[in-house]
Amino acid sequence: MRLLLATAVALALAAPALASERHPTLGELEGEVMCPTCKTTLDQSTAPIADRIRQFITARIAAGDTKSEIKQKLVAQFGPAVLAEPSKHGFNLLAWVLPFVGIGLGAVVLGLLAWRWSRAREPAIAGAAAAARLDPELDRRVDEELARFDG
């Protein structure tokens, strides 16, 4: 049952990505492709070459190319820097891995700090509780006063 559920969830998540790969839109690709002259994504650029790349993408979509095929053709013309996302191999893999390493290290440091902080507080709380206890003499006098008041 769990396996079925997991498969259904995985399929539900994968379906839009698959549709986007097979039937990409210009809007999607405009955010994933860089303008070579202005070094921004196409959706931020009005440069002549950005317009030309938009035309090219539109023509390739009409011809039935997948997103990967269009990107490959652009890389063949303009090099890998035309893609907004770095590739997932070689040195560029660092760009994908390092943020997770940073998050992991940050979590470890935060955990250590929280642990130290909670340990430092324990004796302080115990001390505060001890200090809050009444002096026996004072305690006796309070009891006497209360008994007199009740009587």
Next chain:
Amino acid sequence: MPRRLKLGLQTLSVAVVAGLLALLVWRVVHQDKGVASQLAKGKRPVAPAFHLSRLDRSGKLSLAGLRGKVVVLNFWASWCNPCKTEVPRLEAAWQHYRSRGVVVVGVDAQDFSGDARTFMRRHGVTYPNVHDGPGDVLPKYGITGFPETFFVGRDGRLVGERVAGEISRQALTAGIERALKT
């Protein structure tokens, strides 16, 4: 945390931040402005090498292979309007000076190679042209826009001034004549 360890970590953090800041400052100060800045100071730097695919025929062309000739190096793109108006002058110069050991070389950059070939056909370009789609050669020369033209002497060093923007017939002739004297 022991006091010495804490102090060490703090010092390390400050050192890392200071190092990154120094790196940023160094990068800004020593930004690669290409050979154009040396040329502007009156120096004659060696023309940065390239080895790129040809647009006018199959194979590759390397600048080093043209040593001993005067090279008019023109950076252009098919989507650049001034490139369209100057191209007849470059073609005329190629026709006029080729017998004297002058080669006009076009470097089409940040452009589709198909568009570049269409441009060359449409404008009757017969001089050698190469394709630098990613524009890797541009920073070496300090190119800031298209078109730009450089003159390379027979010794492989740049000569005269770079011409940023559309080149006039006079500037082209003067640049070639000057390079021919090297």
